[in-house]
Amino acid sequence: MDAVAIRGLAWKYAGRSSFAIEEVDLTIPAGAFVGVVGPNEHGKTTLVSCIKGIIPHGFHGVWRGTVELFGEDVRALGSQRLAELSGFVFADPEAQFTSMTVEEELAFGLENLGLPVAEIERRLVWVSDLTGIGALWDKSPYEISGGQKQRVAIASALAMKPRLLILDEPTSMLDPLGKDAVFDLLASVKRETDMTVIVVEHNVEQVAPLADLMLLVHRGRVARAAPPELFFEDCDLLIESGVQPPQATLFLDRLKRQGRFPGKLSPRFEEDVAAVRDVLAGRARGGGTP
Amino acid sequence: MRRTLLGVVPLTSPLYALHPLTRLATLGLLGMVSLFIDAPEVNIALVFLVFVYLRWARVDLSGLRIYLPLTVTVAVFMFAVAIAFPERTPGSHTFRFAGITFYAESLFWTFASYWRLMAMLLGTIQYFSTNRERETLVAIRALRVPFAVTYFLSLALRSAGMFLEDMRIIREAERARGLDETSLALRDRARLYAMYMIPLFTIAIRRTDEISNALYARGYTITGRLADGGRRTDFIHTRYPFRTRDTILCVAQGALLVAVAVARVGFGAFTVAHSPLRRLFLAAVGGA
Numbered sequence: 001m002d003a004v005a006i007r008g009l010a011w012k013y014a015g016r017s018s019f020a021i022e023e024v025d026l027t028i029p030a031g032a033f034v035g036v037v038g039p040n041e042h043g044k045t046t047l048v049s050c051i052k053g054i055i056p057h058g059f060h061g062v063w064r065g066t067v068e069l070f071g072e073d074v075r076a077l078g079s080q081r082l083a084e085l086s087g088f089v090f091a092d093p094e095a096q097f098t099s100m101t102v103e104e105e106l107a108f109g110l111e112n113l114g115l116p117v118a119e120i121e122r123r124l125v126w127v128s129d130l131t132g133i134g135a136l137w138d139k140s141p142y143e144i145s146g147g148q149k150q151r152v153a154i155a156s157a158l159a160m161k162p163r164l165l166i167l168d169e170p171t172s173m174l175d176p177l178g179k180d181a182v183f184d185l186l187a188s189v190k191r192e193t194d195m196t197v198i199v200v201e202h203n204v205e206q207v208a209p210l211a212d213l214m215l216l217v218h219r220g221r222v223a224r225a226a227p228p229e230l231f232f233e234d235c236d237l238l239i240e241s242g243v244q245p246p247q248a249t250l251f252l253d254r255l256k257r258q259g260r261f262p263g264k265l266s267p268r269f270e271e272d273v274a275a276v277r278d279v280l281a282g283r284a285r286g287g288g289t290p
Numbered sequence: 291m292r293r294t295l296l297g298v299v300p301l302t303s304p305l306y307a308l309h310p311l312t313r314l315a316t317l318g319l320l321g322m323v324s325l326f327i328d329a330p331e332v333n334i335a336l337v338f339l340v341f342v343y344l345r346w347a348r349v350d351l352s353g354l355r356i357y358l359p360l361t362v363t364v365a366v367f368m369f370a371v372a373i374a375f376p377e378r379t380p381g382s383h384t385f386r387f388a389g390i391t392f393y394a395e396s397l398f399w400t401f402a403s404y405w406r407l408m409a410m411l412l413g414t415i416q417y418f419s420t421n422r423e424r425e426t427l428v429a430i431r432a433l434r435v436p437f438a439v440t441y442f443l444s445l446a447l448r449s450a451g452m453f454l455e456d457m458r459i460i461r462e463a464e465r466a467r468g469l470d471e472t473s474l475a476l477r478d479r480a481r482l483y484a485m486y487m488i489p490l491f492t493i494a495i496r497r498t499d500e501i502s503n504a505l506y507a508r509g510y511t512i513t514g515r516l517a518d519g520g521r522r523t524d525f526i527h528t529r530y531p532f533r534t535r536d537t538i539l540c541v542a543q544g545a546l547l548v549a550v551a552v553a554r555v556g557f558g559a560f561t562v563a564h565s566p567l568r569r570l571f572l573a574a575v576g577g578a
Contacts, residue, residue, distance in 0.1 A: 054503050080517045083509030090507075094455070095500035098448055100423040107525040109508035114516040120525045140422065142293045142451060156508065 001070060003164050003196035004028040004051055008065035011046055011055055020046040021220040024065070028198070028213065030163070033190050035207035035228075036200040038217035039242030044200045047217055048166045050074070051198065053082045070163055083109060086164040087157030091172045093149035094141075102144070102152050103137040109160045123159045130192065131155040131185055147178025154185060164196045165189070171203060179203065186210060205246040208232075208267030216241060232265040248272035255279055291350065294422050295451050300348040305420050309536040310429035312543075313421055319543040320413025324406045326554040329565040333405040340412045349419045357415060365404055372400035385575040394575050401571075402562050423447045428530050437514030437522065445501070449494070456493050460486055 010022035021043040028034055038044050049055040053074040056063045067074045069085045077085070087109075090096045099105040106127060110120045128134040131151050136144055144152070150170055157165055167186075171179040183206045189197060190210055201207040208214060214231035216224040218241045224231060232238065235245050235253040245253070246267050252275055255261035261279050266272055291298040305313065320340065324333055344351060376382075376393035383394040423444070431440050465471075471479060514522045553559040562568055 052507060054506060058503055058506055078517055079506050079511060080509040083507065088503075088507035090500060090504060092500060094452060095497050096504035098445060098501060098504060100427070100444065100448065103529075104424060104526050108510075111523045111525050112509035112511070114520055114523055117523060117525055117528050120523060138292075140293060140424075141448070142295070142455070160508070 001030055002027045002068075003030040003032070003070060004198075005068040005071075006051070006065065009047075009050060009067060010062075010064040011050055012062040014060035014062075016061075019062075019220055021050070021217075022064075024222055026215070026222055026225060028196060030070070030196050031194050032196055032212045033186075033210050034196075034198045034213045034215060035204070035211035036198060036215045036217060037202065037204055037207070037243045038215075038223075042218050042242075043220040044217045045168050046220075047222075048088075048168055048198060048200055051164075052086050052088045052166055053077060053079075054088070057082075080113060083160060083162070084113060085162060086166060087160055087162035089150075089153050089157050089165070089167040089170050091169040093146055093153050093173065096153050096156075097141045097149055100140055101137070102133065102139050105152055106137075106156050106159050109156055113160065123161070127155045127159040130158065130188060145178070147174050147181055150174060150178065150182055151185060154182070158189065158193075158195075162195065164198065167197070167199045167201075169200050169202065171201065171206075179206065183207075183210070204243060204267070208246060209269070211267075216243060218242070228267045229264045232267060235265075246272075248276075252276070292422065294418070295447060295454075296418050298350070298353060299420055299422055300350070303348045303420060305347040308539065309432070309530050309532045310421065310425035311432040311532065312536045312539045313417065313425065314429035315540045315543045317413065317417040319547050320416065321410055323547055323550050324409040324413070326550045327406065327409075327560040328402050328562045329560045329567075330402040330405040330562075331565060331567050332560055333402075333409040336409040337405070337412050340409070340416050344416055344419060347416075347420050349416075354415065354419070357411075361408060361411075364407065368400050368404050369397075372396055383572060383575065392575075394572055398565075398568050398571050399562060402565070402568075424526070425530075428527055431524060431527055432530075432532065438512050441512075441514070449497070449501075452497060453490060453494060456490055457486060460489055 004027065006024050006026040009024040009026075010019050012019040024047065036044050036048065046055065049059075050067050051069070051074070053067075053069075055061070056075065057079070063075070069077070069082075072081075072085070074082065097105060099108055103124070106124050107120055110123060115123070124137075125134075128137070131154060133148070133151055133155055136148060136152065141149065150173075154167065154170065171182050174182065186197065186199065187210060189195060199207050199210075208228045208231070211228050214224075214226060214228050215222055216231070216238065223241060224237075226233075232245050232249050232253070235250055238245050246269070248269050249265050249267055249272060252261055252265050252272055255276070256263075256265070261275065263275060266275070292301055320336070324336065327333055327336075341351070344354075373390065373392065376396040377399070378393060379395065382396070384391050385394060386392070427440055427444050427447075430443065431437075461471075471482070474482065511522075516522060550560070554561075558564075
């Protein structure tokens with residue numbers, strides 16, 4: 001079953017003259033890790049908000065088309081069912097911390113689902129082990145850093161064990177160490193759970209190596225949807241669309257244009273290094289991907 | 291020490307063995323009992339007892355120095371008013387000092403009122419020096435206050451924290467651009483604080499949207515009811531067991547408050563007229 005099935009989706013915010021997104025047709029298979037990139041104000045957040053159901057439930061506007069989460073129409077679902085199906089992590093860690101301690105924050109969503117106390121206890125331990133925030137349980141929002149807050153926000157969403165986890169620019173307000181910690185955590189989520197994950201992110205360099213599918217959202221449309229190996233085929237188009245491909249991929253792209261590298265472009269640094277070694281040794285064959 | 295919205299609380303304390311409702315009952319007792327006590331020596335003793343209690347609770351007493359200017363300012367204002375506008379009742383005892391006529395009863399009544407106020411104030415300070423917002427919410431939930439009310443309170447507390455944090459960031463940004471507040475005249479400083487309100491309220495309005503989306507994303511409903519009509523789980527409440535000793539302490543504190551109220555209203559106890567300090571004072575100023 002597809003995790004997300006979008007058909008003919010268009011959304012216009014009330015009071016705006018144009019659609020924020022339109023003509024979106026997209027399917028995301030269950031268990032996929034999806035990276036969503038694109039310039040600011042081109043519809044990335046609107047798209048994932050439609051998938052989560054925040055749009056149209058929390059906003060006024062014009063909606064066309066359908067969005068299905070695991071076969072259920074998001075417009076017909078209540079907040080609790082939507083929370084069971086999908087978790088959402090916002091860009092600003094400060095604004096999503098609604099409780100007075102980390103433990104309460106982790107338990108909040110689980111309480112809303114009406115889970116038994118013993119199950120909440122189990123999930124808190126599980127998610128704290130996964131995200132490494134066990135030592136923060138008793139801390140208040142005033143005592144932890146922005147990076148820790150974002151890890152708590154991700155843990156709060158993960159604790160609900162949604163089938164789909166959406167993260168909207170989760171590293172945009174973090175320092176480099178905080179960003180690395182979030183991506184390490186996402187790698188663990190991919191490795192240790194079977195969740196479908198959608199990450200809206202400007203940092204292509206870090207999201208692409210994790211992704212099974214990359215989406216380019218440009219001018220309110222899904223301009224490209226492809227596995228990473230194909231997504232970077234036309235680097236010029238990506239740059240024109242305001243997306244900066246990984247430097248190593250760009251380097252291979254140059255070599256490819258000069259006819260010195262015949263393979264596929266990979267966003268994974270180690271594979272690119274191996275491909276360049278092959279080129280230098282004069283034995284390039286299949287390129288950066290196996 | 292652990293940070294809270296209003297200050298800090300001890301990391302560990304024997305007080306934490308008590309249920310938050312028991313601690314809230316202590317606030318109720320200390321906050322209200324002085325309303326029935328005029329005699330200053332009793333209120334002074336109460337203040338002393340609260341200090342002992344705070345020390346037992348491992349509160350850093352040096353941190354309470356921040357309240358010193360408040361206590362001095364209150365004293366200055368109260369006594370200034372009592373001296374400038376004394377209550378001139380028939381038979382009042384007067385004495386002169388530094389060319390000013392003092393009315394002894396009026397002055398002593400101010401003294402008694404001041405200590406009553408201090409006892410109530412310290413009773414409140416002890417609560418916020420030993421309890422986090424979380425414990426307050428647990429205590430209120432234990433009183434079976436509807437979920438919507440307690441969660442509204444919780445969000446209000448959280449929002450106040452964010453408001454203060456945003457203000458700190460704005461002020462730091464101004465300092466980083468060379469603003470020296472200490473060099474500003476009082477009027478300019480007031481104007482500066484008024485100017486903070488624009489960005490702060492803009493941020494707060496934007497945050498309202500974000501917080502509401504964050505709540506929705508995690509299945510929150512204002513009724514606290516599940517889709518099938520059941521009640522949401524109250525997990526945090528289970529972290530604080532209400533033991534027999536809590537029952538005993540809550541009942542004892544309630545009974546003590548009632549006893550003091552009855553003693554005062556029914557038997558006229560704890561009035562200024564019974565105060566040995568008053569007798570000493572009047573004797574000292576020649577009015578006894």
